[in-house]
Amino acid sequence: MNHEIDLKNYSLRTDLTIDSIESSNSLKGVYQQINKVDNITITDVELFKNNALDKKEGYYITIEFDDVTDKDNYNKVNKVLTNEISKLLQKINIKEDDTCLIVGLGNEKSTPDALGPQVVNQSLVTNHIYEIGRLSSGFRRVCAISPGVKGQTGIETSIIIKSVVEKIKPDFVIVIDSLASQSIERVNKTIQITNTGIHPGSGIGNSRREISKEVLNIPVIAIGIPTVVDATVIVADTINYMYKHYAFMKEYQHKPSSKLTFNNVNYLNKNIKFNPTDKKQLLGLIGMLDEEEVKKLISEVLTPIGYNMMVTPKEVDFVIDKLSSLIALSLNQVLHKNFRQ
Amino acid sequence: MNHEIDLKNYSLRTDLTIDSIESSNSLKGVYQQINKVDNITITDVELFKNNALDKKEGYYITIEFDDVTDKDNYNKVNKVLTNEISKLLQKINIKEDDTCLIVGLGNEKSTPDALGPQVVNQSLVTNHIYEIGRLSSGFRRVCAISPGVKGQTGIETSIIIKSVVEKIKPDFVIVIDSLASQSIERVNKTIQITNTGIHPGSGIGNSRREISKEVLNIPVIAIGIPTVVDATVIVADTINYMYKHYAFMKEYQHKPSSKLTFNNVNYLNKNIKFNPTDKKQLLGLIGMLDEEEVKKLISEVLTPIGYNMMVTPKEVDFVIDKLSSLIALSLNQVLHKNFRQ
Amino acid sequence: MNHEIDLKNYSLRTDLTIDSIESSNSLKGVYQQINKVDNITITDVELFKNNALDKKEGYYITIEFDDVTDKDNYNKVNKVLTNEISKLLQKINIKEDDTCLIVGLGNEKSTPDALGPQVVNQSLVTNHIYEIGRLSSGFRRVCAISPGVKGQTGIETSIIIKSVVEKIKPDFVIVIDSLASQSIERVNKTIQITNTGIHPGSGIGNSRREISKEVLNIPVIAIGIPTVVDATVIVADTINYMYKHYAFMKEYQHKPSSKLTFNNVNYLNKNIKFNPTDKKQLLGLIGMLDEEEVKKLISEVLTPIGYNMMVTPKEVDFVIDKLSSLIALSLNQVLHKNFRQ
């Protein structure tokens, strides 16, 4: 039924700005500030026009955390997330009584893509109560939709959103989406908040047209969590790990401390420098390609097989439950004064 | 969270036209024809302007069947349903290549109200394939949305539909909805198809504004199945049964055949006449009220308690699965020539 | 598929001991103490041998609360529930390191019956970690099963539990179950905890054999929440309300304060006395029957129709989610010292 999927737009781009910063050689037009709170890393990025990352100008806040299935951690991330979304809303002049439309992107029937609809299900929606004149003060007017995905509806998602926005006329939109990550370590452990909206090719291989202020004429805040890794990425990462592992073992294996350090998975350490000759020796011609070229080669090989694979953690259903409840809770606190404390 | 629900519009109206025909004294402006195929009853009703039922003019086809969880029955109902929808589309001049928007009304999270969204999930959607120029002949352009319910979205459902229809410009709309029934015996055993759309107050106590040709400017076919009975109805029905049971037992209990006939639940037999004095004797003042008055009294008593109860069969989850698959299969066959073979 | 359901065991018994106390004329062998904390009523009952309720001797703690979908209330009920279960475990000499088997009764596919399995899904299970020698102190050995229902498995549920208990040899069992209530007002608003286990006929019309210390040879704590009302009950309650409403209106309708008092739904007020003559006048012969007789009559009439109906609140899916998370949270706190604070 879904066989007509176009694999051409299987790009190697990442949805996470901090991925791009890490792999970019220049930081022209990039302002970046990093804070740590309770083992949670908050990276505040502002991109200016014509930045080196070739990304849209605007704010990108990235929250990195460990394990949201742990109760304490959950509460800490909730606090940080509520705070960061509130600050962003202030920066872009959203007022306490502006009407909000929450949009949950993604396919509720496919677990790693269900984040958006699950957040919508748990959001405190008040617009219909306002309309009958019974909304208490301390609550903002909020509506919420899950427009489905193109494969289910046959309609470009951005068009459904645009048509609803034009009728309902909210003051701003908050879009929730599952992202694809460029690195295994970030899956389900990173939240990105931005005022630049959602751009084509985001998500699990489904191209969607832009959802942004440019298109909708009102501010669009996008909140995204990488929940899958493309098969291409996991292959590329592993080839990389193999080479670093090889290089590391070659260097350290006769030293007394090697066993211990190996336990620390040193090939994940970004500061260790490796020797290009090792790479060539281990990986032959592939070792001479740079990272982007390896990914292109992998993609070239995997795409025609058409297996349309995604890589997720085994406990994905459980984690998506926690993450959606976390975002919904934070949104309810941000949007409704009376929901706080 | 959902406490602001307005109970005032708790009306006693039924969504099924054959319910209305049964309880109406006049059949002015009502054309009715009944066919039986394989234990399936098909009631073809045409209502003309100013009909005695005070319902909108148009076609109302009602299919009554026994048990759709039985494989054979399922196949028979599927055949009848496909045939009846096709005939209605022809009657109202829908062409083989007209674009269709399927709308699944209701709340996917509440089982008896999930019929519409579940049909959408199983519909063969093709609009996006058409748009990239790859739709084979034999398939119609179809898109499908599940707009959610006002309690989830904060938005009047009819407004979401109207906004999408205006952007997408389909040639006709098919709306799928769960209905409330006026009689326990019809729950999950009746399908109503009509070209008059959906009207306020339909469904499980949620008032929704009209979804019809008058509002959307294109034909709207509504397919509905009663999946719940209002608490008011079950109480009224039972009081009625008690009285009939009492009257029947009084008359027949000393006759030799009484045990056998009792097994046939004679108080469900609509042709047996009962004596009003019996009713008064058994039920006192309540026995002197007519059916509508009893229901009003029950409603008056139940409403302020606000328990917002629904009555469903215990196996509702299983039956809704079957019914949604049945409607989706029939729709796919009706809409796509190549799906019929 | 499920047509062979035996309706004979459609009894009128209630699963809630406080229901029985209310409708009993004698309190012989019944010790009862009522506390109120934060709008939560805790009724502590001890039944002695040969008590007037004809129920098994043991402890029955009933927690009545308002609306668990409200965050504050949720937290308050959680605190009370954790406290009451802990006290009961102490009373019956369960030690901090005794091994627990949690059993979630019911059918996960039928929402109002899914409470037990949903609690199991959210319970912190540790037995397998203990077995590989890695359980931290502060955590108890806990295992958990959802044995399904007889209609799904073909096996008496109590037999599956007994066979697992004999192999695993836990020190005590905690059984979670959905109950049927005798009054609409208690649905989803009452938790009963007892050390007497589960008895035949409990739940949604499915007879299950006893699950108790007598059968399993280890203590069995049962935690139950009424999630449905039998159709019989709602009819009987409504007839009752109608009569009281009638009686009340007759008495008060010409007094100046009547409108106000009517808003308070006075027919729910248990302290108002009614006149038997009124009842006869309003309800005829039915008015002369006592409550149990009316229910028997209703049951007699409804059973052969076989519609096997249940009555639930419309928002049942949402409420069951909250209630199962509440019980699971409380159990995790009770069972694992390290999960508290």
Place this chain on the structure above:
Amino acid sequence: MNHEIDLKNYSLRTDLTIDSIESSNSLKGVYQQINKVDNITITDVELFKNNALDKKEGYYITIEFDDVTDKDNYNKVNKVLTNEISKLLQKINIKEDDTCLIVGLGNEKSTPDALGPQVVNQSLVTNHIYEIGRLSSGFRRVCAISPGVKGQTGIETSIIIKSVVEKIKPDFVIVIDSLASQSIERVNKTIQITNTGIHPGSGIGNSRREISKEVLNIPVIAIGIPTVVDATVIVADTINYMYKHYAFMKEYQHKPSSKLTFNNVNYLNKNIKFNPTDKKQLLGLIGMLDEEEVKKLISEVLTPIGYNMMVTPKEVDFVIDKLSSLIALSLNQVLHKNFRQ
């Protein structure tokens, strides 16, 4: 919550016997016969004692098909599957009225692991009807359980099954399980039926103890479908594809037909021979390892990161629905004469 998962038993073994046959150098003790029906390949394998594959003696039937989401294909595979299970039951002397216990292994909450429980949900269970003496002839006594997974229950799954078998005393067991595949192409496109049961390490990285005739003392038929690929496998496959792609391009790229042949994804063609020097040149030291060594290296690198990843097709939820309905339908036809029509 599930952090204590032991990754040591992350073996490279495959659950599919035809995978082992393909990668084995010797076919000692292996009898194999291949049939093609309607594009469906049926591989009938009998393994004798001390076979070269080091697998348990017994029958292994493998059905390979294309796309079960296509209606025609679904029906064809259903016919083949029903036929093959029936033949196996006859071979091992299961009689028409022997009692069957169906066991659905796996975690219903994790989509690719939900195959077993979903089959149980759709199986026609009759044991409880037999017990009340109302089972029509033409129906076999069948019971069914979904014992859950160790991470949910804390109990070794094989122990739950053994305890139920000892109480219920069925004549034979049919176990349904999700398998891990060694090749991307087989995921959701292969069914394996065997009379040798289930062995440790099967499934999605969860070690479960053996479920077999040796343990349960009655015949155990296992029906498995590979629904995931280990991350290790996808990396190894891709490295392999890259090398073959490279070798193929080097050879054919200047020939006129190359463009066409590339579309056929020639690197999947098992008959094309490749030159070891090419491999070394492309892949360096890794090119000199054999396939098993590469996988071990990948596993060594991926395991300590602990990301516990699985690789599934993006439409996994939809496909598992179809596959479970397919197996349940076939089982119902095999087990109940009256279900065949």
